[in-house]
Amino acid sequence: MSTLSPKERLLRVLNKQKTDRPPVICTGGMMNAAIVDVMNKTGHTLPQAHHDDTLMAELSNDVHQQTGFENFGIPFCMTVEAEVLGSEINFGTLACEPKIEKEIFPSASKVEFKDINNMLKGARVNTIVQSGYRLSKKYPDVPVIGNLTGPISTAASIVDPIPFLKELRKDKENAHKVIDYVSDFLIEYSRLMIENGVTLISIGDPTATGEILGPKMFEEYAVRYLNKVIDGIHSMGAPVIVHICGNMNSVKHLVPQIKSNALSTDALVNLRLLKEEFPQITTMGNLSTFLLEFGTPDKVAGQTERLIRDGIDIISPACGLSTSSSLDNITAMTSTVKEN
Amino acid sequence: MPEGKDELFKKLSDSVVYMDESLTVQLSNEVIDKGYDAYEAIEKGLSDGMERAGKLFEEEEYFIPELLMCSDAMYAGLDILKPHIKTKESGEKHRVVIGVVEGDTHDIGKNLVKIMLETSGFDVIDLGRDIPPQKFVETAKEVEAKIIALSTLMTTTMEGMSEVIRILNTLGIRESFKVMVGGGPISQSFADKIGADGYSINAAEAVRLARRLVGGAA
Numbered sequence: 001m002s003t004l005s006p007k008e009r010l011l012r013v014l015n016k017q018k019t020d021r022p023p024v025i026c027t028g029g030m031m032n033a034a035i036v037d038v039m040n041k042t043g044h045t046l047p048q049a050h051h052d053d054t055l056m057a058e059l060s061n062d063v064h065q066q067t068g069f070e071n072f073g074i075p076f077c078m079t080v081e082a083e084v085l086g087s088e089i090n091f092g093t094l095a096c097e098p099k100i101e102k103e104i105f106p107s108a109s110k111v112e113f114k115d116i117n118n119m120l121k122g123a124r125v126n127t128i129v130q131s132g133y134r135l136s137k138k139y140p141d142v143p144v145i146g147n148l149t150g151p152i153s154t155a156a157s158i159v160d161p162i163p164f165l166k167e168l169r170k171d172k173e174n175a176h177k178v179i180d181y182v183s184d185f186l187i188e189y190s191r192l193m194i195e196n197g198v199t200l201i202s203i204g205d206p207t208a209t210g211e212i213l214g215p216k217m218f219e220e221y222a223v224r225y226l227n228k229v230i231d232g233i234h235s236m237g238a239p240v241i242v243h244i245c246g247n248m249n250s251v252k253h254l255v256p257q258i259k260s261n262a263l264s265t266d267a268l269v270n271l272r273l274l275k276e277e278f279p280q281i282t283t284m285g286n287l288s289t290f291l292l293e294f295g296t297p298d299k300v301a302g303q304t305e306r307l308i309r310d311g312i313d314i315i316s317p318a319c320g321l322s323t324s325s326s327l328d329n330i331t332a333m334t335s336t337v338k339e340n
Numbered sequence: 341m342p343e344g345k346d347e348l349f350k351k352l353s354d355s356v357v358y359m360d361e362s363l364t365v366q367l368s369n370e371v372i373d374k375g376y377d378a379y380e381a382i383e384k385g386l387s388d389g390m391e392r393a394g395k396l397f398e399e400e401e402y403f404i405p406e407l408l409m410c411s412d413a414m415y416a417g418l419d420i421l422k423p424h425i426k427t428k429e430s431g432e433k434h435r436v437v438i439g440v441v442e443g444d445t446h447d448i449g450k451n452l453v454k455i456m457l458e459t460s461g462f463d464v465i466d467l468g469r470d471i472p473p474q475k476f477v478e479t480a481k482e483v484e485a486k487i488i489a490l491s492t493l494m495t496t497t498m499e500g501m502s503e504v505i506r507i508l509n510t511l512g513i514r515e516s517f518k519v520m521v522g523g524g525p526i527s528q529s530f531a532d533k534i535g536a537d538g539y540s541i542n543a544a545e546a547v548r549l550a551r552r553l554v555g556g557a558a
Binding site: 207 | 359406448493497
């Protein structure tokens with residue numbers, strides 16, 4: 001099986017089939033790997049690459065080549081959905097990722113529901129879809145991961161999050177309506193990416209954590225709408241990875257209900273124990289991003305070996321990388337997996 | 341027999357814990373109508389309720405939506421009671437400058453810490469989110485703050501926290517302020533590494549830390 005391409009290897013793992021070794025990936029999106037070290041070497045830089053499909057594809061390839069991560073990951077931020085749905089975005093700088101400047105709606109009841117197909121014609125969506133197309137045509141052996149900001153986080157990026165979190169309790173009807181609308185949008189956005197060559201979808205939903213929502217609302221909103229989006233993507237024949245932020249203590253019992261093909265977690269979670277408790281879950285993670293920024297290549301390699309020994313199915317950073325992480329640390333991680 | 345004062349304060353505290361904003365308003369008005377001391381009602385009613393809510397939050401009985409709704413009830417009661425405070429509170433309140441470091445626009449945690457600090461008697465100057473390091477230092481100097489509280493939810497913006505401390509060092513005013521840090525990716529070891537005075541894992545702990553840093557009550 002040593003002839004597996006990175007794409008075959010990842011797809012096999014997501015399909016619960018045997019492989020020669022775990023893949024080592026960094027999904028992009030919330031886990032953007034376009035670090036300053038990489039961009040300074042090639043001159044394909046952010047924030048320009050957020051808006052230019054050729055540049056986005058080139059930078060994705062730079063990241064893939066230099067870091068050793070066995071995938072392409074687009075886009076490099078979590079703001080596409082919010083922008084298309086109407087919020088104001090600050091595109092940041094080379095070292096600082098884009099962010100929501102201002103959520104457009106003050107409360108869930110004030111959200112205007114727009115035509116989804118129209119929104120998908122927007123320039124930024126087109127940039128990402130085209131870039132995915134380029135990458136998939138040019139490098140058919142490398143998986144292209146299209147990233148979504150999950151339904152709860154996207155909803156909290158178009159509605160001011162403080163009122164929105166209260167409305168999850170106080171105004172359930174409108175909260176459900178908004179998240180359902182956002183989920184429909186995410187499904188159609190995924191469709192466009194997949195039809196244009198993206199191999200799989202990865203969802204990061206940092207507002208949907210146990211610490212923020214608690215188990216009741218995690219089940220009522222996060223599990224329900226993550227699954228709605230996952231079902232939508234599965235019906236197109238593509239696999240889905242879901243990343244859950246935070247320690248998961250209060251929601252661990254709900255996690256097996258999430259229908260994704262793999263579950264990625266934060267560094268706080270002991271994936272070996274999670275696997276023991278729920279053997280049916282395909283696990284992904286969870287090398288500390290703190291270590292990747294401040295550690296040494298030796299330590300990074302050691303922790304990577306531990307993850308491999310623990311039988312983690314897909315090796316990956318545990319969270320969004322700091323753009324000032326060192327390339328040496330990242331390649332220590334990827335080469336440890338490949339040489340194992 | 342008319343309802344006793346302590347009983348009413350207890351009900352007021354309960355109404356905050358149970359997130360019942362309209363009941364909190366009604367009970368606060370009752371405090372005024374009956375001529376009870378507004379300051380005492382805030383302390384034994386509203387603040388007590390918020391403290392209990394904070395405890396439930398730590399025990400993972402309440403989560404952020406619940407805590408936010410408790411604080412709405414608390415503020416609604418505060419709006420009614422505050423104008424009726426007779427005696428001036430003794431002494432100056434300790435000032436805290438709080439904000440989310442540059443690059444990060446997640447401010448849920450910061451807002452919670454702000455609410456909890458305010459209900460515990462701190463005077464909080466909220467800079468908002470996505471704040472450059474220099475701005476924290478300038479504001480803290482200007483308002484003569486005791487504490488600078490820095491928050492981030494993103495690994496990518498943690499560097500801004502050490503930058504604040506670097507600026508304080510460069511200006512030779514590091515000793516004038518206590519710096520506390522918190523947020524998702526932050527840990528005690530990170531706080532130690534950048535030379536912060538303290539780290540707290542959640543909003544309730546942040547209050548205890550702030551009290552400790554200023555050496556006692558707010």
